[in-house]
Amino acid sequence: MCRWRAWWKGLIPLALLAAAAVFFGRAPLEVALTERASDLLSDIGESWARARFDGRDALLEGEALSEDARAKVRAELARMSGVRVVEDRTTLLPERRPFTFTIIRDNTSLRLEGYVPSRYARTRIVEAAREAAPNLKLVGEEGLVRARGVPAGDFAGVVAFGIRQLARMPAGRVTLSDDAFSIEGRAPDFATYDALEVTVRSELPGDFKLARFAVLPPAVAPFVWSAQRDADGVLLAGYIPLGDARRALLDAVRGAVPGAAISDQLRLADGAPPSEGWLKAVSFALQQLGRLPGGKVALSDTTITIEGKAPDFAAYDALSAARRAVPEGYTLTRFAVEPPIVSPFTWGVLRNATGLRLVGYAPSEDAKRLLVDALRSGFPGVATSDEMRIASGGPSAEAWVAGATFGVNQLARLRVGEVRGSGQKLVISGEALDSAAYGAVTGALGGAIPGGFALDRPDVRPPVVKPYVFGLRRDAQGLTVSGFYPDRRDHDNMLELARGEFLGAPVNDVSAVAQGAPPGFARAANVALRELARLESGEVRLDDQKLRFSGVAMLPAAIDSIRAALTADLPPGFVVDIALEVAPPPPLMDGPSCQKALSDLLARGSIRFVEGGTAIDPISRGLLDHLAAALGGCPEATVAIAARAGASAEDQTLAAGRAQAVVDYMAQSGVSAGRLLAIANGAEAAGTPRAPGIDFIVR
Incomplete structure (x- = not known):
């Protein structure tokens, strides 16, 4: 028989036990379901969603990127074992168009701005930033906003790619606008610039395109x-x-x-x-x-x-x-x-009455400018015609300038003339401004030519003078030569003769070379010099072909002799004007004084004869006139005129004839023939050599 009242009393403790079992067994179930759901959502790539459980009932939360993502999450969670029902409380993220993201780097920080599709993407971006730029302060990660509208592809991956490129520059910016990628900044060096350009253009993730590469290369100096x-x-x-x-x-x-x-x-x-x-x-x-x-x-x-x-x-x-x-x-x-090469390398500076003319070639513009400067200095205000071109193939510019400047310096001393060069040869020709200029030019041409040039056929002529004047003056101080002469060699020979004919008297030459001498000038000057030696004092002046001869003769007989000699010996075309007077007689001398006077004269000169004969050389007339004048100071003395001779009969005969010729000259000059004795003074012993000559011996 059922005792239901007793059974009912047992239901209460049983219900309590059941409630306790349910209460204490539910919490572990919810935890287990939550963990499984989290793993599931991560595995399917939808970590934006979160699942909470009330027993076996799932509550789905989060902001989805799309309706497809919400449906996917609901379906996958509903199929998970142990889940009874799924309540969807997710929402859609706000959509952003364009979907932008910016990374800004300066020297101390890295700033992130813009939208991300998920917390997972944000985490990846932040981790990439800290890895690529560990020494920079990261700013803005908390302000990143999740949103819909992200372009296809690995958005977080392309942001990380941009962060790595920015890490190579001290400052810059990366911008994402939907799928367009832009980068700007300045590379610290060319290696970085090259690497950035290659990387960005070739390794940009495939779902994105390069919209702008504005990375500046490094600044260089000099450019x-x-x-x-x-x-x-x-x-x-x-x-x-x-x-x-x-x-x-x-x-x-x-x-x-x-x-x-x-x-x-x-x-x-x-x-x-x-x-x-x-x-x-x-x-x-x-x-x-x-x-x-x-x-x-x-x-x-x-x-x-x-x-x-x-x-x-x-x-x-x-x-x-x-x-x-x-x-x-x-x-x-x-x-x-x-410049182009020319051969031969020729040039010239030409001077005429109207100005200067430059022709040929110069080795460089600078060399030509230096030549023009030399012309302006040497020829101030003179018009210059420049036809000179620049060319190669000649001397170096330095050598050319040295040679050309030397030539211009000489050209400045010419009335008209030319300086021409060909290779290393230099030709200078023309007429000198004056005798001093001619001397300066010839002196310069006689030395080394600058620049390694060699002088080739110089033709510098003395100046032309008109009238052509030449002068000789004899006085107590010696012989003075003045005026002009046409040829230096003839002039030097005349001076050498003068030193002998004037018995060693000083010769002061103040003459100068010049053109314009009349024909026969050298002969006329020598004749005049020879006859001037016969005067005690006097002067000769040649004015073209007119000769004026004046002075003081030592002997009366010399006047006619000089006149006759000048008339006979001057070249054709010359006319002579003679004005001579006679010097007073010399003071009387005793025998020893007379001998000394004669010996002194013979010590300063010697009586010359025609080669191999007894005729007296006309150049000895001056000495003979001085000897005759000295004999006038000792009128009572007897003088032996002795010609030195060798031991042979021929020598004795020649000496005797020469002694007699001198006696005859003395007699014609006014010395009494009775006072003169011609002798041949032979050698003291056979074979003893004796210098030929004439001795005057006072007895």
């Missing part, structure tokens, strides 16, 4: 550029500014050197002068390169250099003219263009 031309084309080297300069530059190369192959080794760099002016300067330089096969042009900041070898004079003239048309703001600091 150099060059173009070199050879048989294969044009080689471009150095730097090129940012922007569209490369295209404009290549167009300029094609225009200057049509058809040339271009080797472009230029690299972008910052630090260039303003692009517009730089391109004008480059275009100017390339125009000159077009005239220079094998040439080179270069820029360094705002300076230009041009070097090469001009193929012809037209090209060289155009290049020289371009030196005066350099673009504004730029300076041509080096013009090393070698």
